[in-house]
Amino acid sequence: MRPLPAQRAAARRVVMTVLLLAPLVPLASACGGHDDDHYRVPARAVRDGEHPLPYREVSDGQVVFAAIGLSTGLTTITGSHADLPSRLGGFTRVRMLAENRYATFHKIDLDRQLLVTSRGAYPPDVDAMRVKRQPTDIELGSHDRLEFDLMYDVPKGARIEALRLYSSPTDGLGVELPHDPGAELPLR
8 A cells, every 4th residue: 555645745855854963863862961061059048148140261371260259338347357347438349259370379469459449459368358258378289279259449439340360470480570561350
């Protein structure tokens, strides 16, 4: 018994569809939602009064920086051993990530990281960093990543614009380059 013309047309459409889609099957399995080349890090809540920032990276040499959280207008910093009122108007806290993509250890002086505002650029407030028990310098191992806070005391009404970040880049032998241009990371 011979198939009817309508059945033959339907069978032809099925065969053509299979032939057209067959080359895409390997691509579908390669892109099938398995993301084995990325870490699966769980999301976590921001701290009280902190606002998450869009993830943007900037590099100074082979050190990559990203600001992930921002708190502004903090009138007093409270730590386990002291309370510190703002002298200028309000503290700004920036939650940071730094990743060392050098093949060796790399030391970063956190006192050099400047907060750029509408009223000028400010270094971290050393007393606020101490009260919050944050380091003033960090040493990252090869291909390590670290999270930390930078604390700034800024004048009331100053608009936060960016961070100017410095990592003291080195050459391939670990010798510090003579001029560190830094990298600017927008915070707006």
